[in-house]
Amino acid sequence: MGLPLMMERSSNNNVVELSRVAVSDTHGEDSPYFAGWKAYDENPYDESHNPSGVIQMGLAENQVSFDLLESYLEKKNPEGSMWGSKGAPGFRENALFQDYHGLKSFRQAMASFMQQIRGGKASFDPDRIVLTAGATAANELLTFILADPNDALLVPTPYYPGFDRDLRWRTGVRIVPIHCDSSNHFQITPEALEQAYQTARDENIRVRGVLITNPSNPLGATVQKKVLEDLLDFCVRKNIHLISDEIYSGSVFHASEFTSVAEIVENIDDVSVKERVHIVYSLSKDLGLPGFRVGTIYSYNDNVVRTARRMSSFTLVSSQTQHMLASMLSDEEFTEKYIRINRERLRRRYETIVEGLKKAGIECLKGNAGLFCWMNLGFLLDKETKEGELELWDVILKELKLNISPGSSCHCSEYGWFRVCFANMSEKTLDIALKRIHEFMDRRSGF
Amino acid sequence: MKQLSTKVTSNGHGQDSSYFLGWEEYEKNPYDEMENPNGMIQMGLAENQLCFDLIESWLAKNQDAASLKRKGQSIFRELALFQDYHGMPEFKKAMAEFMEEIRGNRVTFDPKKIVLAAGSTSANETLMFCLAEPGDAFLLPTPYYPGFDRDLKWRTGAEIVPIHCSSSNGFQITESALQQAYQQAHKLDLKVKGVLVTNPSNPLGTALTRRELNLLVDFITSKNIHLISDEIYSGTMFGFEQFISVMDVLQDKKLENTEVSKRVHIVYSLSKDLGLPGFRVGAIYSNNEMVVSAATKMSSFGLVSSQTQYLLSALLSDKKFTSQYLEENQKRLRSRQKRLVSGLESSGITSLRSNAGLFCWIDMRHLLDTNTFEAELDLWKKIVYNVKLNISPGSSCHCTEPGWFRVCFANMSEDTLDLALKRLKTFVESTDCGRMISRKSHERLKSLRKKTVSNWVFRVSWSDRVPDER
Numbered sequence: 035m036g037l038p039l040m041m042e043r044s045s046n047n048n049v050v051e052l053s054r055v056a057v058s059d060t061h062g063e064d065s066p067y068f069a070g071w072k073a074y075d076e077n078p079y080d081e082s083h084n085p086s087g088v089i090q091m092g093l094a095e096n097q098v099s100f101d102l103l104e105s106y107l108e109k110k111n112p113e114g115s116m117w118g119s120k121g122a123p124g125f126r127e128n129a130l131f132q133d134y135h136g137l138k139s140f141r142q143a144m145a146s147f148m149q150q151i152r153g154g155k156a157s158f159d160p161d162r163i164v165l166t167a168g169a170t171a172a173n174e175l176l177t178f179i180l181a182d183p184n185d186a187l188l189v190p191t192p193y194y195p196g197f198d199r200d201l202r203w204r205t206g207v208r209i210v211p212i213h214c215d216s217s218n219h220f221q222i223t224p225e226a227l228e229q230a231y232q233t234a235r236d237e238n239i240r241v242r243g244v245l246i247t248n249p250s251n252p253l254g255a256t257v258q259k260k261v262l263e264d265l266l267d268f269c270v271r272k273n274i275h276l277i278s279d280e281i282y283s284g285s286v287f288h289a290s291e292f293t294s295v296a297e298i299v300e301n302i303d304d305v306s307v308k309e310r311v312h313i314v315y316s317l318s319k320d321l322g323l324p325g326f327r328v329g330t331i332y333s334y335n336d337n338v339v340r341t342a343r344r345m346s347s348f349t350l351v352s353s354q355t356q357h358m359l360a361s362m363l364s365d366e367e368f369t370e371k372y373i374r375i376n377r378e379r380l381r382r383r384y385e386t387i388v389e390g391l392k393k394a395g396i397e398c399l400k401g402n403a404g405l406f407c408w409m410n411l412g413f414l415l416d417k418e419t420k421e422g423e424l425e426l427w428d429v430i431l432k433e434l435k436l437n438i439s440p441g442s443s444c445h446c447s448e449y450g451w452f453r454v455c456f457a458n459m460s461e462k463t464l465d466i467a468l469k470r471i472h473e474f475m476d477r478r479s480g481f
Numbered sequence: 482m483k484q485l486s487t488k489v490t491s492n493g494h495g496q497d498s499s500y501f502l503g504w505e506e507y508e509k510n511p512y513d514e515m516e517n518p519n520g521m522i523q524m525g526l527a528e529n530q531l532c533f534d535l536i537e538s539w540l541a542k543n544q545d546a547a548s549l550k551r552k553g554q555s556i557f558r559e560l561a562l563f564q565d566y567h568g569m570p571e572f573k574k575a576m577a578e579f580m581e582e583i584r585g586n587r588v589t590f591d592p593k594k595i596v597l598a599a600g601s602t603s604a605n606e607t608l609m610f611c612l613a614e615p616g617d618a619f620l621l622p623t624p625y626y627p628g629f630d631r632d633l634k635w636r637t638g639a640e641i642v643p644i645h646c647s648s649s650n651g652f653q654i655t656e657s658a659l660q661q662a663y664q665q666a667h668k669l670d671l672k673v674k675g676v677l678v679t680n681p682s683n684p685l686g687t688a689l690t691r692r693e694l695n696l697l698v699d700f701i702t703s704k705n706i707h708l709i710s711d712e713i714y715s716g717t718m719f720g721f722e723q724f725i726s727v728m729d730v731l732q733d734k735k736l737e738n739t740e741v742s743k744r745v746h747i748v749y750s751l752s753k754d755l756g757l758p759g760f761r762v763g764a765i766y767s768n769n770e771m772v773v774s775a776a777t778k779m780s781s782f783g784l785v786s787s788q789t790q791y792l793l794s795a796l797l798s799d800k801k802f803t804s805q806y807l808e809e810n811q812k813r814l815r816s817r818q819k820r821l822v823s824g825l826e827s828s829g830i831t832s833l834r835s836n837a838g839l840f841c842w843i844d845m846r847h848l849l850d851t852n853t854f855e856a857e858l859d860l861w862k863k864i865v866y867n868v869k870l871n872i873s874p875g876s877s878c879h880c881t882e883p884g885w886f887r888v889c890f891a892n893m894s895e896d897t898l899d900l901a902l903k904r905l906k907t908f909v910e911s912t913d914c915g916r917m918i919s920r921k922s923h924e925r926l927k928s929l930r931k932k933t934v935s936n937w938v939f940r941v942s943w944s945d946r947v948p949d950e951r
Contacts, residue, residue, distance in 0.1 A: 052771055052775065053612060053613060053617075056611040061775075088630045126756075128757075129536075129757045129759050129760060130756070167761070167782070167783050167784055170782060171782045171783060178488055180486060181486055181487055182487055183615075200781075204782075323790070325562055326560075326786050326787060326788055327599075337485060345494075345635075348599070348602055348603045348606055348636075348783055349783040350600065351786070352599075352785070353760060355786045355789065358788065458925040
C-alpha cells in the first residue's frame with residue numbers, strides 16, 4: 035500500500051507537476067474497503083424499492099440510538115430555533131466564535147462525557163481537550179506533532195484501513211505493523227511489540243510511538259488492562275509515545291469491561307510517563323454523528339496540547355455544532371441514560387448477529403464492543419491467500435449482495451477474517467442479511 | 482527525551498509575531514462600553530459585524546434551516562450521518578451561484594469543481610499540499626496576511642518568497658517585482674511552483690486592477706506555474722467599480738478550457754463576506770481535475786459540519802436574500818470606511834485609497850522617529866499600550882516600508898469606532914510631529930477633496946499612469 039503512482043513527470047514541458055502527495059495513492063482509496071462502498075452506492079438495498087440490492091455492512095455507523103438524541107434536541111428547542119427564539123440572539127456571538135481553544139462550555143461537556151463513559155474511573159481536564167473536525171483530523175494532527183517524515187508509528191494489526199491515509203498521507207510518516215493473530219484472540223504481545231520495533235530499527239527507521247484503537251476496530255473487542263500496562267511499559271522503555279484512539283469507548287456493551295489508558299495514567303505521578311500518553315475521541319461512533327465533525331485530542335503533555343491547539347486552526351469544529359451539542363453533553367442525567375441505553379442496544383444487536391451467524395455455522399471472535407463483529411470465514415477459502423480472501427469477498431458482494439470488509443484491507447496477517455457491521459441498519463435489514471448468509475451456507479454445504 | 486516533531490519546536494506556527502501578540506494584549510483588557518470603557522479597542526481583527534441583523538431576520542423567518550428540519554420534518558438523522566467528502570450537492574450549488582452573483586454573473590462556477598474545507602485557512606493549506614513539495618516556493622506580493630506564514634508553510638514545508646510592492650505606486654504588483662521575486666527564489670535554490678495573491682488584498686483593502694491581473698496571468702503562463710487567487714473578500718468590494726476576478730480575466734483572454742486555466746485556482750470562504758468565521762466554511766475552486774480529486778480526499782481532514790452546510794445552503798439559495806445582503810453589505814462597508822478615513826484625516830493620517838475589505842492601510846510614516854522597523858514597533862507599542870488600540874503593524878505583514886498599519890473598521894459599533902478615532906487624535910496631537918502635520922494635512926486633504934473625483938477613480942487613473950518598469 036502506498037506506492038507512489040508512476041506518472042509521466044515533465045515529459046511534456048507544458049505540464050506543471052502537482053506535488054507527490056497529490057499524485058500518490060497513499061490516500062488508500064483504491065483498496066477493496068472502498069470498492070465495496072462503490073458497489074453499494076450503485077445498487078443500494080431499500081426495503082421497499084430495492085429489496086435485492088446490496089446491504090451495506092462495511093460502514094461502521096451507529097444508527098441505533100438516534101431517537102434518544104432527536105427527542106432531547108426537540109425538547110430543548112421546541113420553537114425550533116437553535117439560538118433562541120425571535121431573531122436568534124446569541125447567533126452573532128456564535129457565528130463569530132473561531133477561537134481555537136473551542137467553546138469552553140463544549141470542552142467541559144466533552145470532558146464530563148468522556149469521564150462518564152469511563153464510569154468516573156478517570157478524570158478529564160477541559161483545558162487539555164483540543165477540538166478537531168473528527169477523529170480523522172485528530173489522528174493526523176497528532177502524527178504531525180509526534181513524528182517527522184519517514185519516522186514510524188507502530189500499529190497492531192488488524193487495523194482500521196483509514197489509518198493508512200490518516201497517519202501517513204500528508205505527514206510522510208510510516209506505519210510498521212505489530213502482528214497479532216487468532217492464537218490469542220489477536221491481542222498484542224510483548225514479543226510482537228519487540229519484533230515490530232526491531233523491524234523498524236533494522237530498516238533504520240525511527241519509531242516515535244505506538245497507536246492502538248481501544249476498543250479495537252475491526253476486532254470489536256476491548257484491550258485488556260494487562261496489555262495496556264505492558265504497552266505503557268514498552269513505551270517508557272523505548273522512550274516513545276502512546277496514542278490510544280478510544281473512539282468506540284462509549285460502545286462497549288458492559289462498561290466494566292473497558293479499561294481506558296486514562297485510568298492507568300490517573301494513578302501515575304511520574305510526569306515523564308504521563309506526558310507520552312495521548313487519547314483521541316470523537317462523537318461519530320458513540321453518538322452516531324459523523325456528519326457533525328466532532329473529534330478531540332486529549333493529551334497529558336502541555337507542549338502537545340499547546341501545539342495541537344494551534345494546529346487545530348486547520349480543522350476547527352463548527353461553532354454552530356459546538357453550541358448545539360454543548361448543553362446536551364453536559365446534561366449528565368441525559369448522557370447517563372443515553373450511554374446506558376446505547377450500550378444495551380448495541381449488545382443486543384451484537385448477540386443477534388453472532389447467534390444468526392452461529393446458526394449458519396460461522397464463528398466470530400468473541401467481541402464486547404463496537405459496531406461490528408470480526409467473522410471467521412477461513413474455512414471457506416479455496417486458497418489461504420489474500421487472493422483467496424478477495425475472491426470470497428467478491429462472491430459475497432456479487433452473490434449475497436452484502437458489502438463486508440475483508441481482513442486484508444485491515445492488514446490482517448491471517449486470511450479469511452471479515453468485519454461485519456451491524457449498527458447501521460434496521461433490525462429487519464439485519465435479519466435479511468443473516469437470511470442471505472444462511473441460504474448461502476446451505477447452498478455451499480449442498481443442502 | 483522522547484521529543485516532538487520539528488514542527489512543534491520550530492516557530493512555523495507564527496504565533497510569536499506582533500500580529501498575534503496584539504490580540505493577546507487585547508484579551509487581557511478588552512474594551513466594553515459599559516464594563517470597561519478604558520479597555521483596549523480591537524482594530525486588528527478583520528471581522529464583518531455590520532450585517533448580522535439581515536441574517537438574523539432571515540433565520541427568524543426560516544426556522545427549519547437552523548433546526549435541522551426540512552418542510553417541518555426532522556432531518557436530523559440524515560444530517561448526522563452525512564460525511565461525504567464531496568460535500569452536500571445543494572450546498573455546493575448554492576456556493577457556486579453565490580460566487581457567480583458576487584462577480585455580477587459574468588462568469589460561471591461549476592459546483593463539481595468546488596472542494597469544501599473547514600475555512601479558507603484549511604483550503605489554502607490543502608492547495609499547498611497539492612501543488613508544492615517541501616522546499617518549493619510560492620511568490621506572494623507584500624504586504625500580505627500574516628496568517629499565510631503558518632497556513633502555507635508550517636506543515637507543508639513550502640516556502641514563501643515575497644514580491645516586493647511599494648507605496649510609490651500604491652503597492653501595486655509590477656512586472657519587475659514579479660521577475661525579481663522569481664530570480665530571488667532561484668538564488669535561494671527554491672523551485673517556484675506558483676504565485677498566490679489575495680484579491681481584494683488583505684491588508685491593503687484594494688482590489689487588484691485589470692492590469693495587475695493580466696500581468697499575473699501572463700507571468701504564470703510564461704513561467705509555467707500556478708496562480709492561486711484568494712478571493713475571500715470578493716463580497717466586500719464597496720468601491721463603485723465591479724470586482725474583477727481572475728476568472729473574469731481568463732474569460733476575457735479566452736483562456737477558459739486551456740492548459741493555463743488548469744493552473745488557476747480560487748480560494749473562497751464565508752468568513753468575511755457573511756461574517757461567519759465560526760462556522761468554518763471555505764472552498765477551493767479549480768479547473769484542474771487532479772487538484773479537485775486530491776483536494777477532495779484531503780478535505781476529510783477538515784470537512785464542513787453537515788449541520789452548517791444545510792443551514793447555509795438554505796440561506797444562500799434564497800436569491801432574494803443574497804442580492805439584498807450583498808447590496809446592503811457593500812453600502813454599510815462603504816459608509817464605515819468613509820467614517821474611518823475622514824476621522825483619520827482629521828488627525829493628519831492618510832490611508833491608501835481603498836475600495837474593498839474590512840480594514841484600511843494607513844500611513845503613519847510621519848509619526849516614526851526614524852524610518853526603521855524598530856521605530857515602527859515603538860510606535861505600535863505606544864498605540865497598543867498607551868492609546869489602547871490594537872492595530873496591526875506593517876512589518877507583521879512583511880511590508881518592506883516601515884510606518885504602515887492595518888486598521889479594521891467592520892468589527893465594532895460606530896460609537897466604538899468614533900472613540901477609537903478620538904483616542905488616536907489625542908495621541909497624534911500629543912506628538913510634536915503630529916501637531917504640525919495634522920494642521921498641514923488637514924489643509925492639503927481639504928483641497929484634495931475639492932477635486933471631486935471619488936477615491937476609487939483616482940486609483941484607476943493612477944494605475945494607468947504607472948509604467949510597467951519602474
